[in-house]
Every structure is written in C-alpha cells, then in structure tokens.
Amino acid sequence: MAEQDRTQELQAALEQALAGDMPVAIRGGGSRAHFNLAPGDNPLSAAAHRGVIDYQPDELMLRVRAGTPIAELETLLAAEGQRFAADIPQPAEHSTIGGAIACGWDGPARPAGMSLRDTVLGCRMLNGRGQLVSFGGQVMKNVAGYDLSRLQVGALGTLGVLLDVSLRLLPQPECTENRSFTVSAAQLPDWWEKLRALRPLLRASCFVGTSGSVDAGGLMEGKLHLRLSGRKSALKAALQKLGGEPSAFDWRALRNLRHEFFSAPQLACVVLPHFAELDIPLEETLIDWEGARIWVPNGDGVALQRAAAKRGGFVRVLRGPTLPVANGAGDWPRRIKDAFDPRGLFNRELFNTYFGGGQACR
Incomplete structure (x- = not known):
C-alpha cells in the first residue's frame, strides 16, 4: 500500500x-x-x-x-x-x-x-x-x-x-447466510415488524418491487432479501424458524450503488422514520434499512420531498435536478x-x- x-x-x-x-x-x-x-x-x-x-x-x-x-x-x-x-x-x-x-x-x-x-x-x-x-x-x-x-x-x-x-x-462474523422471500408491497409493513425478532443476527434487508430492475438470474423481482450474520449455531436455529430460500443477492452491488437499479437517469433517496409509510407505488422502488430508506428512480423530487417532510423524513437527490434546500x-x-x-x-x-x-x- x-x-x-x-x-x-x-x-x-x-x-x-x-x-x-x-x-x-x-x-x-x-x-x-x-x-x-x-x-x-x-x-x-x-x-x-x-x-x-x-x-x-x-x-x-x-x-x-x-x-x-x-x-x-x-x-x-x-x-x-x-x-x-x-x-x-x-x-x-x-x-x-x-x-x-x-x-x-x-x-x-x-x-x-x-x-x-x-x-x-x-x-x-x-x-x-x-x-x-x-x-x-x-x-x-x-x-x-x-x-x-x-x-x-x-x-x-x-x-x-x-x-x-x-x-x-x-x-x-463466524458465518453469514442469505435468504429470499416472495413478498408483495402490501405485505412489507408486517415483514418490517417481523424482522425485529431477528436482531442481532439481521445485517441487512432489501426489497425490490415487481417493476424494479431484474438481475441476470431473475432473483430480485418481487422478492425480499435478508442477510444474517453471527455464530453458526445461532444462525442455524434462526433459519429453521424463518424458512425462505437461499439467495444469491449481490449485497456488495447494493452497498456500493453499483447495481443496475442505480443506473436510472434520475435517482432519489427517501429516508423515513421506521414504520412510516410513503404514499408512492412501492412496486417501482428498492427499499432497505427495514423500510426506512426508499430508492426512487425517475420520480418527482419536489413531490417526494413534500411527502417525506410530512412524515418526518427527507429526500436526497443523487442524480437529477437538485431540490430546493430545506430550511x-x-x-x-x-x-x-x-x-x-x-x-x-x-x-x-x-x-x-x-x-x-x-x-x-x-
């Protein structure tokens, strides 16, 4: 180095x-x-x-x-x-x-x-x-x-x-496992509540709606992906109760904003308090942070900012027209x-x- x-x-x-x-x-x-x-x-x-x-x-x-x-x-x-x-x-x-x-x-x-x-x-x-x-x-x-x-x-x-x-x-961590579940946008609030029981093993969650980008293996469309890490014995017990399918979801691509979802001409990030709901079609978004962060491609940034502010959140436009500074x-x-x-x-x-x-x- x-x-x-x-x-x-x-x-x-x-x-x-x-x-x-x-x-x-x-x-x-x-x-x-x-x-x-x-x-x-x-x-x-x-x-x-x-x-x-x-x-x-x-x-x-x-x-x-x-x-x-x-x-x-x-x-x-x-x-x-x-x-x-x-x-x-x-x-x-x-x-x-x-x-x-x-x-x-x-x-x-x-x-x-x-x-x-x-x-x-x-x-x-x-x-x-x-x-x-x-x-x-x-x-x-x-x-x-x-x-x-x-x-x-x-x-x-x-x-x-x-x-x-x-x-x-x-x-x-001693061991890391990934699981995926077929989930509709309407079921997400129940899932965010359910995931609280998985702590401290839960390391990340991600949902991509049915209108979102799909990787080469078709693994992302309409699925909720979970990443769990910890002691092997603890993970084994948790996964037996949780179920789901093994997932090949690319968490590094998500972390690094390098998945094809982030190639949209315009991209906004909405951050909300936990369990707050945003009145937009979630089927067209990518959601992580157990529902607290929503990535919206090609949306109306001003409208998103207004909606997020009503719920105690904020918007950051990563690509596209910048928003007026919130005061x-x-x-x-x-x-x-x-x-x-x-x-x-x-x-x-x-x-x-x-x-x-x-x-x-x-």
Missing part, C-alpha cells in the same frame, strides 16, 4: 488560496461526482494523501490518511479477520475513505448498528484559517464533549480538508460553517446546494 504524506503540500495550497481569497473545491477519488456531488472549480485534490498511519488489530482501531482507497483497506483488514464497523459504500475501486466520510452515506447494514458516523473516533484536518486541527481520539473512551470529528461525516467537505481519520473496527435546520449549518471556514472557501457550491437554506455562501 502506497504511503504518501501530503500534509505540507495541502497546507501550502490552502494558504495560497487564502492569500488570494480563492474558493477551494476539495476532491478525493472523484467516484461520487456523478451523484450530484461535483464540488466546483479550483480543485484541491487530497487523493494522493494516502496510507495507513496506525493499525492496532488488538485494539480494533485503524488510523488512515483520507486519500487511501477503501478497497485496499478492506484487503488489509480481511487479512486480520476484521472489517470496518460501518457498511461503507465505494462506488468505484478507487473510492477513498475521505470521500466516504465527506459524503456520509451508509450501506444496507446501518440498521444493524453499522453507521459510519458512529465508527469515526477522531480526525485531523485543515480548517478555513489554514490551521491544522485535531478532534476526538483513537479509542472510544477519548471521545467526549462535542464530537467534532463525527461532524465531518456528511459535511461534503464544506468544513475543511480532511487529512486523516481514526476508525473503529469489528471482527469478521428546517435553521441557521445551524451556517453557524457551523462560519466556525470552521469563516471566509467560506470550501466547496461553496455544495454548501449552497445542500445546506445553504437560501443564504448563499460568499
């Missing part, structure tokens, strides 16, 4: 941008730019800032530079029988850990406690004053008070240049932005699109 510390180069480039009052578009591997996430002009690339700084398998902790490809880290962890404590999407082989932190997306295992935000223990970054700052630590007990490291998850690079991050790890967060995004980046240099376009609330970043 290549080891390259580009901290001084990144800091020098940022100081030059500050001197000229030039906006900075922070970029990583670029694997997410086609999902309405192109940061803008005047790029500052952190992709070459890569490598493992500290890996302690016995402590289940990894500290790594932001430009390190996730695929390389997965290979490193697998050799020690370990994995990330989060289900981290990687839309391409060159997707970086810094880009994953910035986007803040979670894979289908989030309901099982595998949240990216909860995995981040600490980070180092360059703020909008050109200062090198550190937050959090490298073990859970060091994380106290305002956890500003986790604030970087989903910030889209609008708060600073992420240099390195410390992450919590987990052992690989339910008040002025908090602006106040946080001003604290980290008082001159508004970082990823201005992304901030105005996703957090601006009608108040454009200068």
Whole structure:
C-alpha cells in the first residue's frame, strides 16, 4: 500500500488560496461526482494523501490518511479477520475513505448498528484559517464533549480538508447466510415488524418491487432479501424458524450503488422514520434499512420531498435536478460553517446546494 504524506503540500495550497481569497473545491477519488456531488472549480485534490498511519488489530482501531482507497483497506483488514464497523459504500475501486466520510452515506447494514458516523473516533484536518486541527481520539473512551470529528461525516467537505481519520473496527462474523422471500408491497409493513425478532443476527434487508430492475438470474423481482450474520449455531436455529430460500443477492452491488437499479437517469433517496409509510407505488422502488430508506428512480423530487417532510423524513437527490434546500435546520449549518471556514472557501457550491437554506455562501 502506497504511503504518501501530503500534509505540507495541502497546507501550502490552502494558504495560497487564502492569500488570494480563492474558493477551494476539495476532491478525493472523484467516484461520487456523478451523484450530484461535483464540488466546483479550483480543485484541491487530497487523493494522493494516502496510507495507513496506525493499525492496532488488538485494539480494533485503524488510523488512515483520507486519500487511501477503501478497497485496499478492506484487503488489509480481511487479512486480520476484521472489517470496518460501518457498511461503507465505494462506488468505484478507487473510492477513498475521505470521500466516504465527506459524503456520509451508509450501506444496507446501518440498521444493524453499522453507521459510519458512529465508527469515526477522531480526525485531523485543515480548517478555513489554514490551521491544522485535531478532534476526538483513537479509542472510544477519548471521545467526549462535542464530537467534532463525527461532524465531518456528511459535511461534503464544506468544513475543511480532511487529512486523516481514526476508525473503529469489528471482527469478521463466524458465518453469514442469505435468504429470499416472495413478498408483495402490501405485505412489507408486517415483514418490517417481523424482522425485529431477528436482531442481532439481521445485517441487512432489501426489497425490490415487481417493476424494479431484474438481475441476470431473475432473483430480485418481487422478492425480499435478508442477510444474517453471527455464530453458526445461532444462525442455524434462526433459519429453521424463518424458512425462505437461499439467495444469491449481490449485497456488495447494493452497498456500493453499483447495481443496475442505480443506473436510472434520475435517482432519489427517501429516508423515513421506521414504520412510516410513503404514499408512492412501492412496486417501482428498492427499499432497505427495514423500510426506512426508499430508492426512487425517475420520480418527482419536489413531490417526494413534500411527502417525506410530512412524515418526518427527507429526500436526497443523487442524480437529477437538485431540490430546493430545506430550511428546517435553521441557521445551524451556517453557524457551523462560519466556525470552521469563516471566509467560506470550501466547496461553496455544495454548501449552497445542500445546506445553504437560501443564504448563499460568499
């Protein structure tokens, strides 16, 4: 694995941008730019800032530079029988850990406690004053008070240049099994309730309606797929009661947004509180997170946003026309932005699109 510390180069480039009052578009591997996430002009690339700084398998902790490809880290962890404590999407082989932190997306295992935000223990970054700052630590007990490291998850690079991050790890499960069930959209509420009894063995669930994409084997159409992991004896007992058919569902393709379902010209993600119902044809969607996340291809984003808001949820358009910024967060995004980046240099376009609330970043 290549080891390259580009901290001084990144800091020098940022100081030059500050001197000229030039906006900075922070970029990583670029694997997410086609999902309405192109940061803008005047790029500052952190992709070459890569490598493992500290890996302690016995402590289940990894500290790594932001430009390190996730695929390389997965290979490193697998050799020690370990994995990330989060289900981290990687839309391409060159997707970086810094880009994953910035986007803040979670894979289908989030309901099982595998949240990216909860995995981040600490980070180092360059703020909008050109200062090198550190937050959090490298073990859970060091994380106290305002956890500003986790604030970087989903910030889209609008708060600073992420240099390195410390992450919590987990052992690989002893056994993993996949099952599928023929289920109609009308039966889904009962199934989401039923799945609660499968915890903590349940790792992911996914339903694709009868109008959704179908893979080469015809395995997805009108089926609910489940992924269970844990001790072999516990899985055997659970599967005897659960039934279903063995499934060859491609969970990696779902996690990485690389299944053909995600190739739709327009794609929106609706996130809802558990057991909330959305008045749209579920037969045309892909649903995971035990019903809390609904992927809608080629839908009306404004109508989806309105419907989701009534139920306490939100919508994020990954591909297609962007939505007006929801202002339910008040002025908090602006106040946080001003604290980290008082001159508004970082990823201005992304901030105005996703957090601006009608108040454009200068």
